[in-house]
Structures are given as C-alpha cells and as structure tokens.
Amino acid sequence: MSNVLHTLIEQASEKADAMAKNMAKTRQKLVHGQDKLNMLQTYRDECQNGMHSKASTGMTGQQLRNQTAFVGKIAEAIAQQTREVEFLNTTLIHQNTQWQEALAEQRKFEALVEREKLKQAKLENKRDQKMNDEFAARIYRVQTAGEAQ
Template sequence: MTTKSNHVLKMLEEIASKEVELATEALAKAMKTLNEAQGKYDMLLEYRKGYQDNLNANLSKGMTAEAYQNFQNFFKKLDHAIAGQGDVVAFAEQQLNVHKTLWQESQRKKLSYDVLISRSDKRAVQVEQKRDQKMMDEFATRMTRTKR
C-alpha cells in the first residue's frame, strides 16, 4: 500500500515540478517585459528632458512664436506617449505580481508533495525495520527452542 501511495505522490510531485518550471519561465518572461517597458519609459523621460533643455536654450536666445508652438505641440504628443508607456509599465508590474504569486503557489505545492513523499518514505523504512526486527525475534526464539 505504501508503495502505491508513494508512487502516486511521486507522480503528483513530478507534475508539480513541471508546474514550477512553467511558472518560473512565465515569471522570467514577465520580468523581462517589465524591464523592457521600464526602459522605454525611462528613455521617453530622458528624451523629454533633452527637448525641454533644448527649448530652454532656444527661449533664452529668443525664438519665434511658431517655433514655440511647434515645441508645445511636440511636448503634448510626447507627454501622451509617456503616459501611454506609464500604463504599459503599470500593466507589466501587475502581470509580474500575478506570475510571482503563481510561482510561489506552485513552489508551495511542490514542497508539500516533497514533504509527503519524505514522510511516506520514512514510514516505509520504519515498517521494513519493524518487519526485519520481528523476523529476527522469531528466528532467535526458534533458535533457543531448538537448542533445548
């Protein structure tokens, strides 16, 4: 009986191991997606800062109203792109948290099966030792009876 239940536990542990592997891959992908999204967001902010510095330099030298209006229109479009990329970053963070939770749950599940297998193995060893001890006791009893 123990070997049958132990076999089932080992099958479940293998399935749990595969789930951990898949969850790990999904977590790594979510981390990569977040890093890429954050990189694009940071790049857009740096790009905006560069244009803001350029605008300030042009303003101190003097610039036409049309050129100033062009800068303002460009900033509106750039700010819109920054806000959109901020949404992408926020979504990527949510996805990372979801995948982290799934990974943690899969790890706990696998660990539970590992503990159950370990207990089952320990019980099987104890049963075997008890059986061996009983056989040794019976053998010793027979030997003492035969000597008399």
Template sequence: MAQSRAARLVPVVDMAEKAEREAARMLGRCQTQLGQVENQLNELHRYRGDYQKQLVNQGQQGVSGQWLINYQRFLSQLETAVAQQQRNVDFHRENLRKARDAWQACYTRLEGLRKLVQRYIEEARAADEKREQKQLDELAARLAARRTD
C-alpha cells in the first residue's frame, strides 16, 4: 500500500524536479543579467571619473567658456546615464531576488516531496518486514504444533 503511494508520487516528483531546474536556470540568467548591468554601471562610473579628471587637467591649461559649457552639458548627460543605469541595476537586483525566492520555493517543495516518497518507501519496507515476520512466526508455530502431535 505505502509502496504504491510512493509510486503514485513519482510523476509529481518529476514535475517538481523540472520546475526546480527551470527556476535554477532562470536564477542563473538573472545573475548573469545583473552582472552585465553592474559592469555597465561601473564603466559609466569609471568614464565619469576619467572625464572629471579631464576637467582638472584641462583647467590647469586654461579653458574657454564654450568648452566649460560643453563639458557641463556632457557631464549632466553622463549623470543622467549613470542614474538610469542605477535604476536598471536596481530593477535587475529585484528580479534576481524574485528568481532566488522562486527557486527556493521550488527546491523546498522538491525536497519535501522527496522526503515524503522516502517515508512512504520506508513505511512499505517496514510493513513488508512485519508481514514476513508474521508469516515466519506462523510457520514456526505450525511446525512446533506438528512436532508436539
């Protein structure tokens, strides 16, 4: 009886394994995407730092008003790009958190199902052993009864 319960759960476990693998793949994709957008943000920060150093270097040699206006305009655009990329990073971090939570839920469900199947198998084994022991006891009792006759 318990063995058949375990056998009935095999398709459910298979589906849970498939869902867990898909959630793990999604988690991996989200981690990769986050890494890419973080790298892009770091590049923007590096570029902004380099560009700001250019002002210092250029400023020591003297700059025109027009150069300074263009510099400020470009720096403003660069700041906008940094802020937009930061929002992109935040978005991907949230996606990663959701993907990790989804994978964790799938994994927990899968492990619970595996434990349940194992428990059913152990119950079936114990029931089989109990049934065998009962049969052996009955056989021993019959043999003992025949010897006394």
C-alpha cells in the first residue's frame, strides 16, 4: 500500500508542478498583455491630443475623418486587448484553483502515508512493549524460582 501511495504522491506532485508552470506562463502572458493594453491606451490618448491640437490650428475635413477613423481602429484594438487581458485573468484564476486542488490531493496522500507510518510505529511499540513485558516476567520467574530453592 505504501508504494502505491508514494506513486500517487509523486503523480500529484508532478501534476501540481505542471500546473504551477502553466500558471507562470499565463501570468507572463497577462503581464505582456497588460503592458500592450497600456501602450495602446497611451498611444490613443496621444493621437487624440494630437488631433485636437491639429484641429485648432486648421485641419481639413478629410484629415479629421482619417484621424478619427485611425483613433477608432486604436479603440478597437484596445477593446480586443481588454478582452484578451480579461480572458487571461479568468484563466489564471481557474488555473490557480486547479493548482490548489492538486496540492490538496498531494497533501491528502501525504497524510495517508503519515498515518500509515504512525500506525506502524504504534504496532512496533506494542510489540516492543510486549517483548519487554515477557522478558521482565521471565526474569521475575527466574529470580523467584531461584529464591524458592
């Protein structure tokens, strides 16, 4: 039984390690995605500010439409990137839950092994105590038999 539990612990540990690696990859993608989102938002703000300053100094209707369309494309990219960041956040939460469950499973198997060790230690202590009691009884019988003569 102990070998089976050790195998299960090893498998649970490998599963938890793999999940931790996946979480690290997702976290890295999330940081990269958030950086990209921040960059797009900054770029959009700069384009809008530039459009306002150009509009005040004189801009044709066509230039204004082009600039507005360009800012709209950036807004679409921001919306798409926001969805990507939200998806990665949700994925990370889900992966964290799975990782916690894998760790709990590993700890459960480790607790079973520990219980089995304690059980074996108690049995061994009982055997030792029984042997000591028998030995003490034998010594007592030998001593009392010797005194009786």
